[in-house]
Amino acid sequence: xxxxxxxxxxxxxxxxxxxxxxxxxAMSDQLGGVxxxxxxxxxxxxxxxxxxxxxxxxxxxxxxxxxxxPETVGETADEAALRHDAFTLVIDDGSGHLHSGVSGAxxxxxxGAGPATGAGSGADTAVHFCSRVEPLARTRAGGxxxxxxxxxxxxxAGAPLEGRTTFEGIRRLQPWSRVTADRSGRAELTAAGWPxxxxxxxxxxxxxxxxxxxxxxxxLASVTELGGRVALNPLLSGGWDSRIxxxxxxxxxxxxxxxxxxxxxxxxxxxxxxxxxxxAQLGARHELVPPRWDGFADDLAMFARSxxxxxxxxxxxxxxxxxxxxxxxxxxxxxxxxxxVGGAFPDDDTDxxxxxxRFDLLARYLNGAEAVLDPRVVAxxxxxxxxxxxxxxxxxxxxxxxxxxxxYLTRTLPGISLAPYGLMASSAPVATPFLDxxxxxxALAIPPAEHADGRLYPELLRGIDAELxxxxxxxxxxxxxxxxxxxxxxxxxxxHVRGLLTREPVxxxxxxxxxxxxxxxxxxxxxxxxxxxxxxxxATLALWLEEYxxxxxxxxxxxxxxxxx
Amino acid sequence: MRYERIxxxxxxHALRPDRPVxxxxxxxxxxxxxxxxxxxxxxxxxxxxxxxxxxxxxxxxLQTPVAAVCRYAAAARPEVVEEAVRRFGAExxxxxxxxxxxxxxxxxxxxxxxxxxxxxWRRGVRTILGRIAPNRT
Numbered sequence: 001x002x003x004x005x006x007x008x009x010x011x012x013x014x015x016x017x018x019x020x021x022x023x024x025x026a027m028s029d030q031l032g033g034v035x036x037x038x039x040x041x042x043x044x045x046x047x048x049x050x051x052x053x054x055x056x057x058x059x060x061x062x063x064x065x066x067x068x069x070p071e072t073v074g075e076t077a078d079e080a081a082l083r084h085d086a087f088t089l090v091i092d093d094g095s096g097h098l099h100s101g102v103s104g105a106x107x108x109x110x111x112g113a114g115p116a117t118g119a120g121s122g123a124d125t126a127v128h129f130c131s132r133v134e135p136l137a138r139t140r141a142g143g144x145x146x147x148x149x150x151x152x153x154x155x156x157a158g159a160p161l162e163g164r165t166t167f168e169g170i171r172r173l174q175p176w177s178r179v180t181a182d183r184s185g186r187a188e189l190t191a192a193g194w195p196x197x198x199x200x201x202x203x204x205x206x207x208x209x210x211x212x213x214x215x216x217x218x219x220l221a222s223v224t225e226l227g228g229r230v231a232l233n234p235l236l237s238g239g240w241d242s243r244i245x246x247x248x249x250x251x252x253x254x255x256x257x258x259x260x261x262x263x264x265x266x267x268x269x270x271x272x273x274x275x276x277x278x279x280a281q282l283g284a285r286h287e288l289v290p291p292r293w294d295g296f297a298d299d300l301a302m303f304a305r306s307x308x309x310x311x312x313x314x315x316x317x318x319x320x321x322x323x324x325x326x327x328x329x330x331x332x333x334x335x336x337x338x339x340x341v342g343g344a345f346p347d348d349d350t351d352x353x354x355x356x357x358r359f360d361l362l363a364r365y366l367n368g369a370e371a372v373l374d375p376r377v378v379a380x381x382x383x384x385x386x387x388x389x390x391x392x393x394x395x396x397x398x399x400x401x402x403x404x405x406x407x408y409l410t411r412t413l414p415g416i417s418l419a420p421y422g423l424m425a426s427s428a429p430v431a432t433p434f435l436d437x438x439x440x441x442x443a444l445a446i447p448p449a450e451h452a453d454g455r456l457y458p459e460l461l462r463g464i465d466a467e468l469x470x471x472x473x474x475x476x477x478x479x480x481x482x483x484x485x486x487x488x489x490x491x492x493x494x495x496h497v498r499g500l501l502t503r504e505p506v507x508x509x510x511x512x513x514x515x516x517x518x519x520x521x522x523x524x525x526x527x528x529x530x531x532x533x534x535x536x537x538x539a540t541l542a543l544w545l546e547e548y549x550x551x552x553x554x555x556x557x558x559x560x561x562x563x564x565x
Numbered sequence: 566m567r568y569e570r571i572x573x574x575x576x577x578h579a580l581r582p583d584r585p586v587x588x589x590x591x592x593x594x595x596x597x598x599x600x601x602x603x604x605x606x607x608x609x610x611x612x613x614x615x616x617x618x619x620x621x622x623x624x625x626x627l628q629t630p631v632a633a634v635c636r637y638a639a640a641a642r643p644e645v646v647e648e649a650v651r652r653f654g655a656e657x658x659x660x661x662x663x664x665x666x667x668x669x670x671x672x673x674x675x676x677x678x679x680x681x682x683x684x685x686w687r688r689g690v691r692t693i694l695g696r697i698a699p700n701r702t
Contacts, residue, residue: 492655
């Protein structure tokens with residue numbers, strides 16, 4: 001974690017339940033040295049400047065978020081989670097309680113808690129937690145083993161499902177999780193009662209009038225409250241989510257706002273051009289940070305490290321993360337907007353079973369995967385991913401926003417969220433206003449059909465900036481075929497990933513003949529979305545095996561070939 | 566080969582995918598920032614599929630927002646070519662004898678020609694299948 005340490009000391013770590021301080025101290029060192037805010041027999045917490053300590057009658061409480069919190073976060077841990085998406089450690093007499101945020105988008109990993117169930121599950125040990133996987137892994141007393149189900153999910157769907165991580169036993173907390181541990185050494189983890197899924201009237205309001213106005217007002221309140229405390233740095237692409245946030249930031253900020261753009265490497269520069277137009281219309285300063293072709297290998301390595309090797313979705317965002325190192329203002333990211341406002345990932349209108357439709361959408365990278373992977377690996381990825389997908393998706397089949405929450409829990413949270421809260425958060429404070437509790441609740445009050453095809457976006461923005469609401473997005477303007485050369489498919493990038501993937505043991509997972517194929521074959525694959533995804537995932541696996549070779553002891557990849565579960 | 570000069574274009578100009586648009590670097594008086602008509606013209610280039618080609622006289626020409634959105638770059642001085650390759654990649658950079666816009670017709674024919682019926686990746690897939698299949702049997 002040396003590279004991150006040189007940029008910014010960030011994150012938090014601690015313990016719920018009885019234990020000594022040595023492991024928490026060691027995790028803090030791994031993070032770069034975060035200050036001790038609480039150290040009791042029932043729990044400990046060390047955190048960066050994003051934390052606030054608050055008092056309650058029963059005992060101490062500390063809340064933390066990747067963006068600095070206000071001095072008052074609420075009267076209870078639940079309130080801190082609902083109002084600020086904050087994590088809170090509460091110490092009562094004889095027990096400690098860790099509450100995760102309402103969105104679950106900020107990754108907090110735990111060791112010692114076991115998988116969460118709605119009813120709660122137990123483990124006979126203290127639970128250690130951290131905002132990064134690596135400190136937990138490197139301070140673990142027992143041996144480390146790869147979680148091959150998680151790796152199957154990363155390759156097939158983009159990120160581990162069910163709160164898994166690349167290591168067995170280390171889990172990511174799900175939304176609205178609570179970990180409780182007492183002096184007997186008994187730890188309980190539950191994720192029941194998530195307010196976004198339960199306890200309110202879904203689809204009760206129409207989009208017209210009060211429904212959309214409530215979304216607009218909640219977004220405005222969220223960005224304005226944040227802008228009152230910190231400077232704002234909106235990321236700006238050519239799409240709706242970032243346009244809305246940049247517009248709100250320009251309105252909320254007393255100082256001139258800078259909007260930040262890079263190439264999404266999708267074969268067009270329309271994103272950069274439309275972003276420049278939008279920034280000019282807002283009167284905002286515009287910083288375009290292009291990728292360097294000779295920087296691909298470093299960017300891939302930095303991304304993988306920053307997200308703890310859990311996903312490979314957003315390597316292209318690294319140039320912006322580098323440019324924003326040390327920025328004190330909060331980076332605004334549009335995470336969640338596409339799902340909760342834009343209606344992304346809807347069910348198709350075929351009469352296939354709902355679970356099949358949703359699984360095929362999530363694991364679409366497996367379609368044609370035999371061009372990259374050994375057929376036995378494709379079978380393993382399909383089987384392992386489908387099993388875990390069903391455990392998440394089955395309870396959502398009949399929910400009015402079932403497709404939305406399925407995509408949120410199987411794609412947005414485990415994978416996409418790591419772009420803002422893994423990568424960008426290693427450079428600067430980060431906020432995601434579309435995941436504000438009031439915004440999501442207001443959006444869910446609008447019936448699902450009214451979200452379709454992003455039709456709410458222009459109306460949502462019209463109430464703030466009528467001119468921008470009428471301006472086309474990059475997607476509206478982008479022609480087919482996309483002719484701009486992609487960095488990921490360049491000679492430079494293809495040479496690098498071929499080098500990574502043709503080393504043992506990852507080489508064994510490749511399609512027959514691919515390891516020996518010429519570079520232009522690799523470039524052809526990298527120019528296809530699905531094959532590129534698989535190759536990025538395999539490259540991430542290769543980097544992970546290299547990074548943890550000292551603790552994994554030369555582990556092989558046979559379980560992805562043979563299925564020796 | 567026929568081509569357009571960005572300085573002569575205004576929004577609404579009809580552009581063609583087979584007719585590149587040359588973009589002088591800022592050191593030669595070309596556009597530096599993505600603002601005003603320059604953005605609209607570049608958007609129309611992108612919509613039409615017309616290749617934009619930066620004419621880089623100096624290393625500084627490679628570092629502007631306009632340079633960042635050009636599809637290719639041409640340079641004559643070795644140090645500019647080397648830096649362009651580092652920034653844009655070997656496949657996007659064309660070493661040329663002169664970066665004068667008036668001379669561009671001499672070398673623009675070296676650019677990849679648009680093939681509206683077959684995109685590059687589709688050709689790549691055919692190549693892959695053709696090469697891998699024999700190894701599987």
